[in-house]
Amino acid sequence: MARVNFGRSPTVRGWNNQENLLKVGYIIKFAGEKGGYYMVQAVEGMTYDLVVTANGNTAGTEVSDGYDSGMFVDEDLEPLAGHLYQLVPSLYRQPKFVTRSGTYDGVGFPNDTTAVTLVSGTQTIGGARRDYVGDISGSCYMQHPQGIPRWKADEAPNDDKTGFIDVTSSPADDPNYTFQIWLRSGESNLPAFRYVNSSGEILFNPVVHLEGAKYRIVPLSEGEIQSIRKQQNGKLRYKLISAYGLPQSASIGSDYYPTS
Numbered sequence: 001m002a003r004v005n006f007g008r009s010p011t012v013r014g015w016n017n018q019e020n021l022l023k024v025g026y027i028i029k030f031a032g033e034k035g036g037y038y039m040v041q042a043v044e045g046m047t048y049d050l051v052v053t054a055n056g057n058t059a060g061t062e063v064s065d066g067y068d069s070g071m072f073v074d075e076d077l078e079p080l081a082g083h084l085y086q087l088v089p090s091l092y093r094q095p096k097f098v099t100r101s102g103t104y105d106g107v108g109f110p111n112d113t114t115a116v117t118l119v120s121g122t123q124t125i126g127g128a129r130r131d132y133v134g135d136i137s138g139s140c141y142m143q144h145p146q147g148i149p150r151w152k153a154d155e156a157p158n159d160d161k162t163g164f165i166d167v168t169s170s171p172a173d174d175p176n177y178t179f180q181i182w183l184r185s186g187e188s189n190l191p192a193f194r195y196v197n198s199s200g201e202i203l204f205n206p207v208v209h210l211e212g213a214k215y216r217i218v219p220l221s222e223g224e225i226q227s228i229r230k231q232q233n234g235k236l237r238y239k240l241i242s243a244y245g246l247p248q249s250a251s252i253g254s255d256y257y258p259t260s
Helices: 222-231 252-256
Strands: 027-030 037-052 081-092 094-099 113-118 120-127 130-136 141-142 181-183 193-198 205-221 239-242
Touching: 037 081, 081 141
Parallel strands: 027 239
Antiparallel strands: 027 037, 037 205, 081 181, 081 205, 094 130, 113 120, 141 193
């Protein structure tokens, strides 16, 4: 079976991305940097698909139950200097069915047959009943930058019970900005991804979908900052961006309790 996008679910949360995207003219500052203000000069939408494949697949697209990609990096995700990516990882959905007998693991899709007893004997016809019961997907785990786990519990950073998102928490047709990431230029800023299939079935669209915006940002000089302050009655309104999520335990002290 070729790679298939099974479409939109009838029930979505309706995250409003306009509440999360930057706009032209916004001033931003990166957390952890001393000074350094930037202005958003241009904005455009952006999408990116990380297609996960396994060796030996018939079409090079589907992955079997139990598949684990391990950590991998896509170097094409590195922005140019002066560009900033704001992206939300999400997963594509696949419909889940249960058979008439109650079987649910590895059921697949309703294209099998049913044996029917007729006067002339038993005949096999198509159209066996299966009930759609929801959606399944792979699970995505991420490190950003490489080696630093995201979305995880502090006491279990590399445990398989924490840090994963799936189609329930961030579907591709309704990406959840709770899990957004910011990418700046430089290979050291690239994230590493891990894709796991624990759904009980083959997945035919094993993709981590990234959606959001690409920004052109320009640094502001001290003179420009002072001019903006005067226009805003001495105040400078800006958005603080944490490119690497929450500070890690080793850096909390230096980040928040400076000695000088």
